[in-house]
Amino acid sequence: MLGKTYDREVCSMARALEVVGERWSLLIVRDALFAGVTRFSDFQRGLGIAPNVLAARLDAFVTAGLMERRRYADQPEQFDYVLTPMGRDLSTSIVALTQWGDRWAGTGEPPILYTHAGCGGAVESRSVCTTCGTHDPDDVQARPGPGMPAGYVEARRRGRTA
Structure with missing residues (x-):
């Protein structure tokens, strides 16, 4: 983990990066x-x-609540690392980063396609205005929310x- 390098930030994204950055x-x-x-x-x-890096990441995920350890063998003691609802909630972010990578960092056709298991349709991540629908990224503003000190x-x- 990067450690607590964002202590001065009052930002949920900074807190998220401390866990998955x-x-x-x-x-x-x-x-x-x-x-x-x-x-x-x-x-691995x-x-x-x-x-050692993998062990540290998995331990940190368990501590943060993204994964839970489930024993599947006693001799030697071995565990599965299973995503919790908190960990599964990262799927939208991963799809969004993949889309960005396909567009701006890719070298051709997308190597991974995310599809809906129910119907086979393409899954994508979009930023939308909850009032009027989609928007231009240049039209997004950040303003203090109720959690701002x-x-x-x-x-x-x-x-x-402060």
Whole structure:
């Protein structure tokens, strides 16, 4: 994990990055979500990730509530790592990042297509206005929400935290 490097930020995205912002994190979640991977050895083999790094990521996910450990063997003790509803909720973000990667970082046709298991239709992520539908990204504004500490925005404008 990156650690608590966003302490000055009052932003849910910064808090999310503290949980899933490390290089391997979303790839682990992707494989758990869309390839059904649950075993340490399968994550390691599929991703080519060092065992110590994988162990640290999985432990952090369990601590954060994204995954839970379920014992499947006693001798030796072995566990499945299963996504919780919190972890499964990352599917929209993973689809959105994949779409962005296909458009801006890809080298040709998309290597992965996300489809709806029920009908086979393409699954995509969109940002929409809840009042009038879709919008241009240039028309999105960020403004303080109900969770913003009093005085924080003004203090940031002056160059210090509240």
